[in-house]
Amino acid sequence: MRTFEVRPGHVPYLPGLTLPGAVVTRFLALVQVTGDADAAQRLMSGIVIFHDVTGFLPRTARRTPSDYAGTLRSQLDALGDSRLVVTELLCDGDHVFVRWRRHGRHRGPINGHPPTGLPLTEMGSTTFRVAEGRIVEVWLQDDRAGLAAQLERNRTVAQVAMEQLSPLTAA
Template sequence: MVAGQPHTWPEMPAAARVVTDFLANLRLTGDAVAARRLFADRVSAHQVVAETDETVVRRPEEYADHVADMVAANGPFQIQVEELLVEGDHVYVRWHQQGWTDPNAGVDAARRPLREAASAVYRVAEGRIQEYWIQIDRLGALRQLTDSTTSPQEKK
């Protein structure tokens, strides 16, 4: 997926259009205008962090800032959508995102490629994302960060 170019197909369900628009225009860039258009006033993000569940409630501008901070630290990244399923107002997306390690994170001073697997279910109502459930392979990312002798490409 390329920033600013959401996936579309004929007769694409409205909920899927919102989610692909979100991925291409907000998740990749932190675009605050896209955040106000695609997010409800308060969005609950149900996240799996390590072995615990956590719910974070964000306003559109807060989510845009969150992504902008991520892009500033790690540089631009890409998303490759592997699967997208729609059932009514719920959209399931499984993807890989690829970017760079943050040399300021304190784990490794080198800037190296970083690839993470993720999946999420988004609930869309009134043309906006209302809440979502997300899982990101943080352990796989941590292994890439802490293994300073082998690059992610060499492990394949």
């Protein structure tokens, strides 16, 4: 097991890491926690095949590094100052498996839920395929049901708090 917190711009040294593993750890530190489009261009192929295997109907999409970075920046904005923790990183040939948790605060809209400022934890795993030193394919699995439950709980907590404050602000 290789557990570590991903810090923006800090590529961790992990002894015995394969070349694909090194590409992915660079990607995590330079793109995944920052949304840096230039770093995405350097570490991803011109078109990356993304398999979203979480949903009821799994889907596959072709994405450019700049598309990916833009979507990622929106997600990072919604979670405020978040922390990404890798709880498992395994390499096998050209594939790299990463199990992760992202902790943040709900600072922007997510799936129609307005920001509450309350904590959120997103969990999942991603498998990357690396060819010629660049990420060419990604399989994403994340706990959408768990995130939806947290968003609903936070909405309820925020609503109750507002109702409790209403009589105080009316006086």
